[in-house]
Amino acid sequence: MTTPDTKRPRPGAGILKAALRRNAGAVAWGTVLMGLYQAGETAFPIALGLIVEHTLRDRSLGSLGLSVAALAVIITTVSLSWRFGMRVLQKANTTEAHRWRVRVAACGLQPVARDVDLKSGEVLTIATEDADQTADIVEVVPLLVSSLVAVVVASVALGLADVRLGLLVIVGTVAILTILSVMSRRIGSSTQEQQARVARAGAKVADLITGLRPLHGFGGNHAAFLSYRKVSTEAKHQAITVARVNGVYAGTALALNAVLAASVTLTAGWLAYEGRITIGELVMAVGLAQFIMEPLKLFSEMPKYVMMARASAERMALVLSAPPLTVPGQDRPATGGDLEIDGVRYGSLHELTFRVRAGEFVAIAPYQPRAAADLVSVLGVNVAPEAYEGVVRVSGRAITDLSFEALREHMLVNPYDGEIFAGSLRTNIDPSGTSRMVPEAVEASLLTDVVSLHPEGLDHGVRDRGANLSGGQRQRLSLARALAADSDVLVLHDPTTAVDAVTEQLIARNVAKLRAGRTTLVITSSPALLDAADRVLVLDGGVIAADDTHRHLLASDEGYCRAVAR
Structure with a gap:
């Protein structure tokens, strides 16, 4: 009877689910620690706003000392949660990538009937780069959740100051993610095509090096070089396409995040000018507007990494889901036979x-x-x-x-x-x-x-x-x-x-x-x-x-x- 770890995984999404399920403990701890890190980061500008508010009102050394102690606790929490959270996630990521490399290598060593045309160089790429990118899902999910925590905490804090500020962050975040999720699908398909073309180019040059002497012998080296040039050029053009799409994605994400941060800052300034929020709340809003760009940037990049992990998982499935050449028996031959x-x-x-x-x-x-x-x-x-x-x-x-x-x-x-x-x-x-x-x-x-x-x-x-x-x-x-x-x-x-x-x-x-x-x-x-x-x-x-x-x-x-x- 096959176990979940020994049976051949399902294509794409099934491989990602298997990776998350196998690392559920690490993902949970990583999510908690990274969520604590993002919450601490968000709490810092909130604390600064409260400090300004109470200092202007009380003007006492005791309040100032208490405020400094609170900032120290926040900084310590941020430092420790980041350190241990990333340690847990990176260990799980590395271990998971190793597991998939072993699975791909084991499948490559078994006699399998492959309907897809995969050369040895492509299998090597799948066992290295694609295995690493697939395992990244173990880090991506906790970082995605922790970034969401930061956005929610910032929205609630701004909403308590003024509902319009909280709604502005929520609506802006939804709009940004909607735009970027559409763009990430293009990145996923382009990346999958690039990986396939680069792998074929690598396999072609490996075959060319191996057969260089025979090719020289019958004068076929020029035709072989032309064949490699064609495959390599196709891989180069696809790599340029992926780089262009990634550049547009990164630039769009940065611009949209900057627009949202500027909108929050200007809205807070206008509300403070109208006397609807206090100076302390203005300091908090300006600080959160600057801070929120980091989790928003991270949050907006996650769909891209999810699509890249999905594309790599689909390529791994080409090898891992290939049917066996034959169903092996269970017998053992006698020693020293004929x-x-x-x-x-x-x-x-x-x-x-x-x-x-x-x-x-x-x-x-x-x-x-x-x-x-x-x-x-x-x-x-x-x-x-x-x-x-x-x-x-x-x-x-x-x-x-x-x-x-x-x-x-x-x-x-x-x-x-x-x-x-x-x-x-x-x-x-x-x-x-x-x-x-x-x-x-x-x-x-x-x-x-x-x-x-x-x-x-x-x-x-x-x-x-x-x-x-x-x-x-x-x-x-x-x-x-x-x-x-x-x-x-x-x-x-x-x-x-x-x-x-x-x-x-x-x-x-x-x-x-x-x-x-x-x-x-x-x-x-x-x-x-x-x-x-x-x-x-x-x-x-x-x-x-x-x-x-x-x-x-x-x-x-x-x-x-x-x-x-x-």
Whole structure:
């Protein structure tokens, strides 16, 4: 049975409600403390007016001392309530943003069927900027309520002096909020569009950097640059639009607040001139007219932040409400089992059937690269089971009967383009910090030269996507990570395409030695890896066309010889 925290959240408004409900205690305390702060701020000009009134009437040192003590209490209340109120709210905000980042990241790691076109760069933006802006709702609501408290207290105080002053504040506040709420809707829609365009531009440039060498190879770099320029220009224009709308909003809010403050001041001056309010009440009214601009400014900005939080929540919902690729089972496979593909039909695969026995090192030589990619997609659970025919079994259990966690613990599918993350060599090889195979994995992948090249060794810094590493170093780092996981079943897809022949030969021998007794499947056209395997399966036309050792196939199959010989 799913709990409220584990089920997938509803779009937009549902995510904001969940955030407020989860932080109800912090929101309540923050509202009380920030309301006390605003009430204290409002009480200050009221106290000044009363002090002037009583000082002019009594003219005694006792009254003056009492007045000073009252101001000290007000100032202390304002200071402490602000300090502790913001501490409570910012802690809740930060914690809530972290929760949503974890949720988005967890969803991104699970196989999900996304109907929306979201690239990895966009998911990253959603997990950072959108998560932060969504969590801002935890601060926005208490600040909105506290600003309302200040406006109400000011209206009541002015109304006690003269009803017309109180009504002027109330009517003016309603008018300001009505105008600004209409403008905030435009900000919300514009911000949502900007976030989407900026995220797409970030994803585009990340893909461009990753594929820069291949693009240079076939002369496609110019077209790729033009494509990025178009996406980037669209993002820039949208950012300018959002900045313009925000500027108009801020300017309008400031102007309207200033008009209201001036109206209250002039009305109070006129009433004092007519003798309808006292000098003390005039001082209070002028002080409140100046003070009220701050809570009004804050109050008028809140609709904008609410719409921005709503826009970010809607983008998070694109990821969080995406349906799962498949409903996972609950079973766990037996340790040290085999891998079986039984009658799989998907893409370019046609009734593909083969078995890798427990502890066997098998290589697949694909004659068509598309078939290799389709096979990796099926094994990596990147394709819904209903999208293909046939069954994939691990240790005799269909992968549809296994939980995702159990399947990943038992079988690791390492793609040829494995991601490299910002951090260090060590954190890329052993992200969890629990592997006991790091030294062996580094040696087997021949990453030792990279480690010894830097004084920091395994703690040498790695930039995002391995920008400070060569293509061969990135590939060996990805291979080291796969080997360090020490999974029962390991599937490698083209793990040595970016290294030279001598290095490839050594890596092949090392991998075969390190994986001895563990089930290993390598999809490759590398002669070194094919030779190191116990047997080679030739994948041609979507089916297994041959099954033999590499050397026997070289001697007996002319087509195989042409396909893999270098």
